[in-house]
Amino acid sequence: MAEAGLERWESHRLVFEEYLEGLTFTEEPELSTLQEAMRYSMLAGGKRVRPTLCMEVARIFGAEPELALPSAAAIELIHTYSLIHDDLPAMDDDDFRRGRPTLHRKYDEAMAILAGDAFFGEALTLITVHQQGTPEQILAVVRELADSTGVEGMVGGQVLDMAQTGLGSETDPRTLRMIHRFKTGALIKSSARIGAIVAGASEPESDAVSEYAAELGLCFQIVDDLLNATSTTEALGKSAGSDEEQGKATFVGVFGLDGARREADESTARALAALKRISGDTSGLRGLALFVRHRGS
Amino acid sequence: MAEAGLERWESHRLVFEEYLEGLTFTEEPELSTLQEAMRYSMLAGGKRVRPTLCMEVARIFGAEPELALPSAAAIELIHTYSLIHDDLPAMDDDDFRRGRPTLHRKYDEAMAILAGDAFFGEALTLITVHQQGTPEQILAVVRELADSTGVEGMVGGQVLDMAQTGLGSETDPRTLRMIHRFKTGALIKSSARIGAIVAGASEPESDAVSEYAAELGLCFQIVDDLLNATSTTEALGKSAGSDEEQGKATFVGVFGLDGARREADESTARALAALKRISGDTSGLRGLALFVRHRGS
Numbered sequence: 001m002a003e004a005g006l007e008r009w010e011s012h013r014l015v016f017e018e019y020l021e022g023l024t025f026t027e028e029p030e031l032s033t034l035q036e037a038m039r040y041s042m043l044a045g046g047k048r049v050r051p052t053l054c055m056e057v058a059r060i061f062g063a064e065p066e067l068a069l070p071s072a073a074a075i076e077l078i079h080t081y082s083l084i085h086d087d088l089p090a091m092d093d094d095d096f097r098r099g100r101p102t103l104h105r106k107y108d109e110a111m112a113i114l115a116g117d118a119f120f121g122e123a124l125t126l127i128t129v130h131q132q133g134t135p136e137q138i139l140a141v142v143r144e145l146a147d148s149t150g151v152e153g154m155v156g157g158q159v160l161d162m163a164q165t166g167l168g169s170e171t172d173p174r175t176l177r178m179i180h181r182f183k184t185g186a187l188i189k190s191s192a193r194i195g196a197i198v199a200g201a202s203e204p205e206s207d208a209v210s211e212y213a214a215e216l217g218l219c220f221q222i223v224d225d226l227l228n229a230t231s232t233t234e235a236l237g238k239s240a241g242s243d244e245e246q247g248k249a250t251f252v253g254v255f256g257l258d259g260a261r262r263e264a265d266e267s268t269a270r271a272l273a274a275l276k277r278i279s280g281d282t283s284g285l286r287g288l289a290l291f292v293r294h295r296g297s
Numbered sequence: 298m299a300e301a302g303l304e305r306w307e308s309h310r311l312v313f314e315e316y317l318e319g320l321t322f323t324e325e326p327e328l329s330t331l332q333e334a335m336r337y338s339m340l341a342g343g344k345r346v347r348p349t350l351c352m353e354v355a356r357i358f359g360a361e362p363e364l365a366l367p368s369a370a371a372i373e374l375i376h377t378y379s380l381i382h383d384d385l386p387a388m389d390d391d392d393f394r395r396g397r398p399t400l401h402r403k404y405d406e407a408m409a410i411l412a413g414d415a416f417f418g419e420a421l422t423l424i425t426v427h428q429q430g431t432p433e434q435i436l437a438v439v440r441e442l443a444d445s446t447g448v449e450g451m452v453g454g455q456v457l458d459m460a461q462t463g464l465g466s467e468t469d470p471r472t473l474r475m476i477h478r479f480k481t482g483a484l485i486k487s488s489a490r491i492g493a494i495v496a497g498a499s500e501p502e503s504d505a506v507s508e509y510a511a512e513l514g515l516c517f518q519i520v521d522d523l524l525n526a527t528s529t530t531e532a533l534g535k536s537a538g539s540d541e542e543q544g545k546a547t548f549v550g551v552f553g554l555d556g557a558r559r560e561a562d563e564s565t566a567r568a569l570a571a572l573k574r575i576s577g578d579t580s581g582l583r584g585l586a587l588f589v590r591h592r593g594s
Binding site for chain 2: 025026028030031033034035038081082085088090091108109110111113114116117118120121122124125127128129134135136138139142143145146147148149150151152153154155156158159160162163175178
């Protein structure tokens with residue numbers, strides 16, 4: 001993490017955590033349990049990849065990173081809701097996340113479903129009430145989130161992922177890529193694009209940074225699969241080899257270890273190539289792409 | 298339903314059903330099951346109160362009712378998602394809705410959670426891509442939905458409702474009103490307000506029609522409680538007296554039969570008074586308010 005530019009991420013993260021910590025949704029005492037449940041989930045830490053990416057992209061295109069905070073927080077709330085719902089007994093049935101009970105274990109299933117649901121409306125409030133910009137810009141931010149959270153986005157990706165579980169290596173490469181493009185890639189790409197929108201970047205530069213982010217999301221997933229297949233449980237902090245046990249569709253299962261490593265390298269190369277089309281200081285994005293590729297190794 | 302203006306609702310409903318029938322979300326074969334599940338829920342019929350209210354309000358303020366269709370459909374998709382999630386085993390645990398298996402019975406719980414989730418993104422796409430209007434108008438539509446679907450809206454109302462179940466008549470009147478203002482009132486109010494927004498109505502007239510719709514939503518709920526307490530199961534088409542059995546917080550439980558009837562009359566009077574502040578032809582809205590008050594009696 002000593003590479004030039006990477007210290008910027010920690011600075012964005014601290015600013016973002018402080019903003020998130022200050023968010024409340026109601027002063028009605030009757031609704032305090034719902035609000036506590038939402039804050040329990042959204043303040044659980046984590047790398048905050050999406051919001052800090054949004055802030056860094058805004059910075060690259062000449063805005064103060066703080067300008068992007070309302071939209072960056074909206075993205076993180078939507079990401080948080082997707083984790084809450086994915087953890088539910090009817091889906092991945094996880095009891096723990098980041099070392100703490102998942103929301104349906106801490107409260108109950110109904111609260112977990114509803115807290116997740118409430119995050120979407122609150123995310124929209126952040127954007128439409130608190131994000132600075134022209135109506136055209138704010139609308140473009142909303143449209144970007146609409147794109148990445150519907151059927152051909154985050155939700156459809158989760159449906160595909162669940163449908164493929166059990167099939168393992170029988171999943172075809174096209175479907176595997178589609179799962180991850182929709183499930184995690186879409187919102188990561190939107191994070192970058194929204195940073196570009198609020199900073200008023202040109203269309204070609206927005207496209208370049210979107211392309212970078214799409215590859216970043218893909219590479220992140222491939223490396224996740226590689227780590228799951230090759231690490232010890234101790235080094236990983238979660239059960240190593242669990243993907244294979246569950247018959248999950250993974251890049252290692254479909255392409256083999258060497259094939260998956262090659263896919264990750266190619267994806268990283270495409271991410272770095274996309275950055276060449278941007279005139280600003282992209283050292284932070286370059287550092288992030290290399291970090292994502294080589295983490296854990 | 299023979300009262301002047303009421304035939305308009307049927308005309309709006311037919312136009313709306315045709316629009317909804319034409320909505321698709323993806324052409325990816327891998328996502329066809331998700332799309333089928335969503336269409337199963339959204340095409341289950343029903344009165345379509347919210348979208349037709351939106352269309353009628355747009356008409357009153359001088360627009361073609363068809364202008365409001367994308368936003369009206371977005372509202373109905375959000376309403377549909379709330380029904381799907383409310384029916385889940387962890388919430389109301391209903392096996393049937395409108396005589397057909399609920400979505401989690403027809404498919405499974407995971408699909409029901411995810412289909413519900415997907416509706417929100419698709420609703421935003423309808424508004425941001427297909428609704429005609431200035432960027433300011435479209436943004437006002439999104440902000441309206443943000444308001445009515447978050448913590449102090451539909452989701453918070455459902456949380457409050459579940460928290461009060463079992464307490465029955467011990468619920469205080471303020472909490473009871475809050476439950477319904479948030480749970481169903483907020484989205485019904487937004488339906489009217491969004492019709493006014495897309496038609497470019499003035500602020501005072503938008504406020505008047507919002508007030509009307511808030512009272513309409515309240516009266517609808519009070520009459521629902523009255524019917525549940527006084528009808529036979531046969532006449533109601535669902536289990537009569539089920540609210541009391543489940544210990545639900547109802548207007549009849551809190552105010553008694555006569556008190557609840559008085560609340561309904563007062564609410565209707567306020568709804569009709571609000572209409573007087575609108576210069577257009579509000580006979581359809583007037584007829585709807587009277588129909589809602591006297592249905593089943």
